[in-house]
Amino acid sequence: xxxxxxxxxxxxxxxxxxxxxxxxxxxxxxxxxxxxxxxxxxxxxxxxxxxxxxxxxxxxxxxxxxxxxxxxxxxxxxxxxxxxxxxxxxxxxxxxxxxxxxxxxxxxxxxxxxxxxxxxxxxxxxxxxxxxxxxxxxxxxxxxxxxxxxxxxxxxxxxxxxxxxxxxxxxxxxxxxxxxxxxxxxxxxxxxxxxxxxxxxxxxxxxxxxxxxxxxxxxxxxxxxxxxxxxxxxxxxxxxxxxxxxxxxxxxxxxxxxxxxxxxxxxxxxxxxxxxxxxxxxxxxxxxxxxxxxxxxxxxxxxxxxxxxxxxxxxxxxxxxxxxxxxxxxxxxxxxxxxxxxxxxxxxxxxxxxxxxxxxxxxxxxxxxxxxxxxxxxxxxxxxxxxxxxxxxxxxxxxxxxxxxxxxxxxxxxxxxxxxxxxxxxxxxxxxxxxxxxxxxxxxxxxxxxxxxxxxxxxxxxxxxxxxxxxxxxxxx
Numbered sequence: 402x403x404x405x406x407x408x409x410x411x412x413x414x415x416x417x418x419x420x421x422x423x424x425x426x427x428x429x430x431x432x433x434x435x436x437x438x439x440x441x442x443x444x445x446x447x448x449x450x451x452x453x454x455x456x457x458x459x460x461x462x463x464x465x466x467x468x469x470x471x472x473x474x475x476x477x478x479x480x481x482x483x484x485x486x487x488x489x490x491x492x493x494x495x496x497x498x499x500x501x502x503x504x505x506x507x508x509x510x511x512x513x514x515x516x517x518x519x520x521x522x523x524x525x526x527x528x529x530x531x532x533x534x535x536x537x538x539x540x541x542x543x544x545x546x547x548x549x550x551x552x553x554x555x556x557x558x559x560x561x562x563x564x565x566x567x568x569x570x571x572x573x574x575x576x577x578x579x580x581x582x583x584x585x586x587x588x589x590x591x592x593x594x595x596x597x598x599x600x601x602x603x604x605x606x607x608x609x610x611x612x613x614x615x616x617x618x619x620x621x622x623x624x625x626x627x628x629x630x631x632x633x634x635x636x637x638x639x640x641x642x643x644x645x646x647x648x649x650x651x652x653x654x655x656x657x658x659x660x661x662x663x664x665x666x667x668x669x670x671x672x673x674x675x676x677x678x679x680x681x682x683x684x685x686x687x688x689x690x691x692x693x694x695x696x697x698x699x700x701x702x703x704x705x706x707x708x709x710x711x712x713x714x715x716x717x718x719x720x721x722x723x724x725x726x727x728x729x730x731x732x733x734x735x736x737x738x739x740x741x742x743x744x745x746x747x748x749x750x751x752x753x754x755x756x757x758x759x760x761x762x763x764x765x766x767x768x769x770x771x772x773x774x775x776x777x778x779x780x781x782x783x784x785x786x787x788x789x790x791x792x793x794x795x796x797x798x799x800x801x802x803x804x805x806x807x808x809x810x811x812x813x814x815x816x817x818x819x820x821x822x823x824x825x826x827x828x829x830x831x832x833x834x835x836x837x838x839x840x841x842x843x844x845x846x847x848x849x850x851x852x853x854x855x856x857x858x859x860x861x862x863x864x865x866x867x868x869x870x871x872x873x874x875x876x877x878x
Contacts, residue, residue, distance in 0.1 A: 403454045411458050417467045421450055424474045431478060439477045446473040507713055508862065511727055511748065513705035515668040517837035517845070518750060521725070521785075521877050522706045522861070523614075523870075525668040528557055530599040530619075530699040540595055542571060545587035552579035554597075564596045573597075599699070614706075614867030618665045618673075619699040622691035625651040630687060634664050634672050644674055646697070651690065665702045673700065706877075707866035712859040720833065720854070722771075723782020724753045725861040725877070728835070728852060736829060736850035737816050750861065751845050752782060754809075755834030757854070762825035767808030767840070770825070782878060786838055809847075810840045816848040833857070 403421075408414050428435075428443060446469055453459070453466040481487055504510070515524040540549040540563075547563065554576050563584065564570050571584035601617055602610050610617070626648040634644040644664035648657040665673040675684060685697050710727045720726060727750045732742040754769060755761045762770040768787060769776045778787045787808050811819060817826045828834055832851035837843025846852070864872045 403451070405455055405458075407458050411460070413460055413463055413467075414454060414458055417450060417454055417463055420467060420471060421447060421454070424470065424478070427474070427478050427481075434479070435477060443470075443473050443477045446470040505712075508709040509712055509727075509859065510707060510865075511710045511750065511861075512707050513750060514670070515705075517839050517843035518725070518752070519839045519842075521752075521838045522708070522750070522864070522872065523703065524705040525666070526703045527665060527667055527673055528701045528703070530601070530617075530701050531696050532599075533597040535594050535596065538594070539592045541592035542584060542588060542590040544589075545583060545585065546577070546581055547571065547573075547584050547590075548581045550592075554579050554582050558582065558597060560599075562598045562600060564598055565590060566593045566595065599701075601699070609869070612867055612869040614704045614870055616663075616665075616702045616704065617700070618661065618663075618702065620646065620659060620661060620697045622648075622693055622695050622697055624693050625690070626657065626697075627651055627690045628685050628687055628697065629656075631674055631685070644672065646674070646685075665700055668705070673702075674698065704867065706864050706870065706872055708861050708864045710859040711862035715857060715859055720753050720857055720860070721781075722753055722756060723780065725750065725782075726753050726835065727858045727861065728856045729858065730849075730852060730856060732849075734856055735852055736832065737848070739815055739844070739849040741844055742849055748858075749835070751835035751837050751843070752786075753833055754836045755828045755846070755851070757828050757830050757832055759828050760825040761819060761828065761834060762822050763809050763811055763819040764822070767810050769809055770822075784878060807840055809836055812847045814844075814848040816846070817850050819847060831855075 403418055405414065408418065424443070424447065428440070432440065446466075450463075450466040450470045453463040513522050513524045516526065517524070535549070535553060538549050538551045538553050540547050540553075554573075556576055558573050559576050560573060562570055562572050569590055571586065571588070571590070573582045574585050575583040577583060601619060607617070628646065629649050630647045632645040632647070634642050636642045642663060644661045646659050646661065648659065649655070650657055661674065667673055673684065691697055727748060729746040730742060730749050731746050732738055732744055735742065755771070760772050762773075764770060764775070776783055776787065778784050818824075819826050828851050831854050833854050834846040834851055836845045836847065861877065863875055864870065864877060867873070
């Protein structure tokens with residue numbers, strides 16, 4: 402290796418050093434095919450070039466030594482066909498090997514698919530953005546607060562515009578309850594019907610929302626159309642998919658095909674636009690008629706959190722209670738068979754709650770008891786899980802008030818019995834229990850029992866996408 406600070410100044414020196422490196426590389430690969438006398442001849446030319454590359458640079462002498470070395474190399478070495486392609490393939494293989502080694506032994510990327518760990522970690526969620534009409538519900542604004550005659554507002558309405566029948570409008574800045582929201586500007590509006598409208602972002606707003614993990618999917622009717630069919634999604638190239646919606650023009654009877662590129666998928670990686678189905682996402686119904694300019698669908702998809710799984714730590718210590726662990730699971734692994742589990746290995750992510758040999762019981766206050774000791778927010782990893790409100794420390798609510806975090810509730814789902822205080826569940830040796838933080842919407846050890854500890858891959862370490870998420874980095878616990 403040549404260390405010469407003049408490398409930064411002289412282009413001729415940089416080119417000569419690169420040629421020398423390539424010649425030495427080819428010589429090492431072909432040494433056993435070349436006669437010793439030819440090898441000595443090439444090495445002599447390389448030594449002259451090496452001397453010219455060190456110390457003060459004489460451009461003419463360096464160029465002469467370089468040309469002499471190249472001429473000798475042309476006579477001695479056998480050129481490879483498509484040398485540039487060979488170099489690219491070699492570089493690709495080296496990079497691929499490094500990536501695979503990094504993934505296998507150090508940090509493995511993982512995507513949160515479902516909402517079982519919300520709100521610690523978020524999975525894929527789909528939100529309907531089509532206009533919502535108040536119908537028979539009326540509302541009015543007084544001192545910046547809009548109140549309605551019945552429940553209407555959703556927590557996701559924050560930031561949306563409200564358009565009244567007289568075309569006056571306000572923007573929701575905070576959802577106070579199902580019947581009232583805080584709006585701007587502060588003005589008085591009499592009671593009347595209204596529409597809640599979401600304005601799709603454009604240009605810079607779309608880019609910023611992408612960094613927050615949001616993608617938008619919409620399609621508008623260009624005439625008076627009737628939806629005839631929705632074809633299944635097709636992958637036309639890796640990571641590029643499309644889905645075709647077929648319409649009939651009501652006025653002309655013409656058949657119209659419109660393509661939705663990168664159609665939205667739900668948390669189970671199934672298409673959101675499904676033929677003949679309509680639910681909370683407001684999927685378009687087949688045979689539904691749309692007026693010109695009306696949205697056929699208007700959705701916002703929040704991508705699941707992408708994180709790195711630390712595969713190193715568990716080589717030096719045992720998993721600990723409170724760890725957010727990633728593991729493989731299939732129905733034959735668990736102590737209680739469950740029809741909802743896959744037959745083949747599938748990646749799951751949950752919080753480790755019970756260790757081998759421990760006796761587990763869930764009380765009416767939704768707190769776990771480990772060997773008769775009650776877990777609380779003071780335990781590592783459970784700081785927020787047990788943050789639901791109580792009437793007092795002595796008399797907890799039964800059932801607790803529903804909140805963002807609500808402890809661990811019992812389920813009746815063919816799994817082990819965690820409700821029997823006299824006979825608590827005993828975790829088998831070499832097994833662990835895993836619960837989801839989203840206790841009301843998680844299939845976990847309450848359904849399928851304990852899992853062998855050999856199935857554990859590692860624990861979550863760093864959320865790298867979306868970068869503008871509040872969970873970005875090491876902030877989740």
